[in-house]
Amino acid sequence: MYSYISGILRSKTSTVAVVENQGIGYRINSSVRALNSVDLNDKVIFYTHLYVREDEISLYGFPEAEGVALFELLLSVSGIGPKAALNICSAGGASEIYGAIVSKDIGWLTKVPGVGRKTAERLVLELREKIARDLHLGVSIPAAGLVSMAPQQSVEGQVWQALLGLGYQEHEVGQAIRPALALFGAQAKVEEVLKAVLKTLAQGR
Structure with missing residues (x-):
């Protein structure tokens, strides 16, 4: 019904x-993180989602399209x-949340208020493959495994590709990937390096 409200x-x-907007005040539910990014009396735009249930009609919105x-x-x-x-959207940026789901970081997800272990596992089960596919990570995610990628690329190259696809900047990846590669050495596997780098990046934000 509404794509956005400005x-x-x-x-x-x-x-x-x-x-x-034009004399009408629109009540928009949003995340703590999103609302911390906007100031009173500023001109703003919220990309919106109209949530309709039998006992509720509510508007949810975010200052960025990727938020909604x-x-x-x-x-x-x-x-x-x-x-x-x-609550999940308030816990981190989109790249952090996508990264936690792709890397099966149940510990990170269960720190979100209202998200227990079963809910976190359901998020991973239902969204991992979709996120990887939609973000063009070039990954194949087996139901019981972590991330596996095309073998012709180096471990470092595969991790770079995944992290850039998740929205991280090159300078962030460069600073975090070297210690992880050094930690695991020549026998490093993509999934363990990716998980270590995502943990480092999440702590730094």
């Missing part, structure tokens, strides 16, 4: 923004509602 940010709490795309992806998981999806 206007003046008249008020906000930690999870709700009111955006005025992530929110909608999380809602596609069985048992994940808007509150849990917002």
Whole structure:
């Protein structure tokens, strides 16, 4: 119904923004992280998702299109509602969240309020392959394994490809990948290096 709403940010709490457009104030639910990035009385744009249920009609939105795309992806998981999806979106940037799911980082996911181990495992089960495919990571993810990639590339090259596909910047990857490669040495495997680098990148943000 609404792709986005632009206007003046008249008020906000930690999870709700009111955006005025042509004399109408739109109440938009959002993540803590997203609302920390906008200031009162600024002209803003929120890309939106209209959530409709028998007992609820609510508007959810984010200042960036990738935010609402992530929110909608999380809602596609069985048992994940808007509150849990917002909590996950508040826990990190899109690249961190995608990285945690792709690398099966259950520990990171279960730190999110309202996300228990079963929910975290369901996120991984239902989204890993979709994220890898949609972000063109060039990875094949078996149901019970971590990330496996085309063998013709070096371990370093495969990890670089995956991390850039997840949205990390080259300077971030360069700083984090060298210690991980040194840690595992000549016998390094893609999945263990990728997991170590993602952990380092998440700690640095």
